Amino acid sequence: MRSGGNAQRASYRSVAGGLLLLLRRYGMIVSLLLLFAFFALLRPGIFPTVSNLVSILKQIALLGILSAGLTVCLVLGDFDLSVAATATWSGVMVAALLPQVSMWLAMPAVVSMGVGIGLINGFFSAVIGISPFIVTLATQTMLRGLTLWYTGGYSLYSGIPRAFVRIGRGTFLGIPYLVYILALVYIIIYLAANRMSFGKKLYAVGGNPTAARYSGIHVIRVHLTAFVVSGVLAALTGVLLAARLSSGQPRAGEGLLLGAFAACFLGATTFRSGRFNILGTLVGVLFIGTLNNGMVLLGVPFYLQYVIQGAILVLAIAASGLARAGLRTPSR
Amino acid sequence: MADERSVERHVPRRPAKARFEQGVLQIGRYGTVLGLLVLIAVFTSMKPSVFPSLRNLLNILNQISLLGICAAGLTVCLVMNEFDLSIGAVATLGAVLTAGWLPHMPSMAGVAAVLCVCAGIGLVNGLIVSTLRVSSFMATLGTMTVLTGFSYWYTSGSGAILYSGIPEGFLRVGKGTVLHIPYLVFFMLGTLLLLHLLLQHTTTGRRMYAVGGSLEAARFAGISINRLKILGFVLSGTLAGLTGVLLVARLGLAEPTIGDRFLFDCFTVAFVGAASIRIGRFHILGTLIGTLIMGTIFNGFTLLDVPYHLQLVVQGSILIAAVTSAGLWQGLLRSVRLRSARGEMVHKEEGRRRA
Numbered sequence: 001m002r003s004g005g006n007a008q009r010a011s012y013r014s015v016a017g018g019l020l021l022l023l024r025r026y027g028m029i030v031s032l033l034l035l036f037a038f039f040a041l042l043r044p045g046i047f048p049t050v051s052n053l054v055s056i057l058k059q060i061a062l063l064g065i066l067s068a069g070l071t072v073c074l075v076l077g078d079f080d081l082s083v084a085a086t087a088t089w090s091g092v093m094v095a096a097l098l099p100q101v102s103m104w105l106a107m108p109a110v111v112s113m114g115v116g117i118g119l120i121n122g123f124f125s126a127v128i129g130i131s132p133f134i135v136t137l138a139t140q141t142m143l144r145g146l147t148l149w150y151t152g153g154y155s156l157y158s159g160i161p162r163a164f165v166r167i168g169r170g171t172f173l174g175i176p177y178l179v180y181i182l183a184l185v186y187i188i189i190y191l192a193a194n195r196m197s198f199g200k201k202l203y204a205v206g207g208n209p210t211a212a213r214y215s216g217i218h219v220i221r222v223h224l225t226a227f228v229v230s231g232v233l234a235a236l237t238g239v240l241l242a243a244r245l246s247s248g249q250p251r252a253g254e255g256l257l258l259g260a261f262a263a264c265f266l267g268a269t270t271f272r273s274g275r276f277n278i279l280g281t282l283v284g285v286l287f288i289g290t291l292n293n294g295m296v297l298l299g300v301p302f303y304l305q306y307v308i309q310g311a312i313l314v315l316a317i318a319a320s321g322l323a324r325a326g327l328r329t330p331s332r
Numbered sequence: 333m334a335d336e337r338s339v340e341r342h343v344p345r346r347p348a349k350a351r352f353e354q355g356v357l358q359i360g361r362y363g364t365v366l367g368l369l370v371l372i373a374v375f376t377s378m379k380p381s382v383f384p385s386l387r388n389l390l391n392i393l394n395q396i397s398l399l400g401i402c403a404a405g406l407t408v409c410l411v412m413n414e415f416d417l418s419i420g421a422v423a424t425l426g427a428v429l430t431a432g433w434l435p436h437m438p439s440m441a442g443v444a445a446v447l448c449v450c451a452g453i454g455l456v457n458g459l460i461v462s463t464l465r466v467s468s469f470m471a472t473l474g475t476m477t478v479l480t481g482f483s484y485w486y487t488s489g490s491g492a493i494l495y496s497g498i499p500e501g502f503l504r505v506g507k508g509t510v511l512h513i514p515y516l517v518f519f520m521l522g523t524l525l526l527l528h529l530l531l532q533h534t535t536t537g538r539r540m541y542a543v544g545g546s547l548e549a550a551r552f553a554g555i556s557i558n559r560l561k562i563l564g565f566v567l568s569g570t571l572a573g574l575t576g577v578l579l580v581a582r583l584g585l586a587e588p589t590i591g592d593r594f595l596f597d598c599f600t601v602a603f604v605g606a607a608s609i610r611i612g613r614f615h616i617l618g619t620l621i622g623t624l625i626m627g628t629i630f631n632g633f634t635l636l637d638v639p640y641h642l643q644l645v646v647q648g649s650i651l652i653a654a655v656t657s658a659g660l661w662q663g664l665l666r667s668v669r670l671r672s673a674r675g676e677m678v679h680k681e682e683g684r685r686r687a
Contacts, residue, residue: 079469124652124656128656128659128660129659129663130652130655130656130659131655134603134651134652134655135652135655137596137599137600137603137648137651138600138647138648138649138651138652139648139652140596140648141596141600141644141645141647141648141651142644142645142647142648142649144644145641145642145643145644145645145646145647145648146641146645147641148640148641148644149639149641149642149645258473258476258477261469261470261473262473262474262477265467265470265473301485301488302484303481303482303483303484303485303488304481304485305481306477306478306480306481306482306484307477307478307481307482307485308481309477309481310473310474310475310476310477310478310479310480310481311474311478313470313473313474313477314460314466314470314471314474314475314478317466317467317470317471317474318460318464318466318471
């Protein structure tokens with residue numbers, strides 16, 4: 001009898017555990033759908049239209065590209081605080097280069113600056129061994145200073161060719177170019193992280209660096225690559241930001257830092273158990289984009305948007321943490 | 333028995349040399365202090381009439397006082413490996429509430445109320461981190477966003493800047509002096525002293541270091557980790573709030589971005605501090621050194637008319653330089669120790685073989 005009761009209790013537990021597992025894995029997607037339904041109910045004529053969906057996608061494109069690079073770093077546990085400053089710097093640089101050289105030269109030049117910034121971050125954190133949090137804190141401070149110094153605090157907007165601005169504002173088949181670029185970035189990162197040996201190495205080093213080293217993975221190179229990916233995508237974000245604003249603004253990218261971290265951490269609660277993953281990040285970015293778009297349509301004042309965003313961030317992470325705690329107890 | 337003695341006879345020479353090497357290498361612990369002295373020397377030689385005066389020293393101390401207070405609170409959290417990213421937003425909120433409440437109530441009561449609110453925010457942070465088991469980075473990122481929103485909301489009715497009706501008596505706290513020493517400096521030194529005593533000389537403080545050293549070991553030692561973490565966040569929140577209150581006392585106004593720069597500055601200062609004297613550990617003395625370095629740079633650069641943007645660049649380079657050099661020294665020290673230990677073993681082996 002007693003053992004039967006135990007078995008029954010265990011099966012209840014496993015059912016509850018299974019539900020928790022589902023909730024934990026797909027909770028973020030469920031909340032995204034609920035959020036969508038909520039806004040669709042409140043603004044039926046405006047929110048759930050194709051043009052608004054396209055505009056949500058356009059609004060999240062830059063945040064999405066930045067977050068994709070950050071995700072690669074976060075898989076390794078490397079906090080890259082310099083992404084937003086890199087984006088701002090790149091936006092200013094491309095706006096400064098455009099009047100002088102062809103845009104097909106200026107853009108690769110700026111993106112290769114992103115490679116350089118990534119290498120510097122990677123060198124100090126992976127080769128020298130300083131915590132990436134400090135290294136990127138320092139590089140972001142320096143980049144912010146350099147940006148302000150170069151621009152003197154003013155926007156650069158003269159001599160930017162129309163063809164360049166079209167990248168940020170033009171559309172193809174009714175869908176903005178930015179959305180295509182976003183999709184391309186996510187496909188590439190997804191394939192690299194899930195279908196190629198790089199992804200295996202990435203998660204191996206992120207899971208257990210010592211074991212990864214003993215199994216013959218060049219750990220330092222993986223860290224360097226991740227920082228370079230993050231730097232390149234941050235630079236690309238900056239270039240596209242300049243194209244969208246048709247100017248290089250010395251504070252344009254600052255707001256993206258927290259958004260990118262929030263998207264990545266929201267994403268880490270989705271699909272893979274408590275791990276950063278690129279599809280999860282995409283869901284996180286979509287969640288933030290939908291929330292912002294809906295709140296603007298509802299006429300929520302901007303300060304309340306901060307409050308709601310922050311509260312939802314904490315709640316989502318806490319909910320996934322609770323689900324994890326609930327999962328852990330039965331197995332103990 | 334004879335064998336043992338003969339072995340030992342072979343040993344002494346190398347360890348003596350190694351001990352000397354290690355002694356030299358110990359200087360590395362004081363790298364940041366040396367850096368501070370070099371900075372002082374450079375600024376003194378470039379501005380001999382202005383920089384090295386008592387008045388300018390007091391000026392520097394006055395300038396860094398708020399940073400020191402805020403960074404000291406952060407240090408307590410960092411000791412336990414917890415990040416508090418909300419300090420800047422808490423300082424802003426503290427400032428905004430101070431400027432908003434003081435015109436309507438007695439100063440002491442108003443300040444006490446503001447500090448209670450900020451302590452409450454710290455409590456919430458601590459509860460989220462300890463009971464909900466959210467990473468402190470995320471939890472405080474969230475509360476930071478919420479608080480920023482509150483500050484904007486609170487100031488939105490009055491054109492974003494609150495400055496009217498702040499009592500004169502309160503403003504005197506930010507500008508007054510005793511024996512030419514500004515009150516704010518006393519606030520900073522008092523805070524640093526209290527937290528130093530807490531961290532180094534009380535059971536609570538030692539337990540905080542134990543939690544930071546190894547969570548598992550601390551748990552098995554019967555330390556109530558959650559309570560300590562909550563205490564850390566409450567201290568960090570309260571001191572960030574105090575920073576905000578004193579900001580208003582000094583500037584006579586509050587606006588919703590007033591405390592933002594404390595976030596990155598405090599982290600810089602605390603990490604530079606962790607690269608001094610007791611390398612790899614956060615401690616109040618180190619935080620004070622970091623704060624002094626930062627204050628000296630800003631003061632010297634302002635005297636030399638270096639633009640603010642370049643000060644940011646230098647701030648970043650100093651952070652990297654301090655931490656890199658500390659790390660390299662540490663590595664060198666370890667390799668020398670390893671070498672001397674190996675040498676000792678080889679010697680013993682040779683001695684044994686000869687015997």
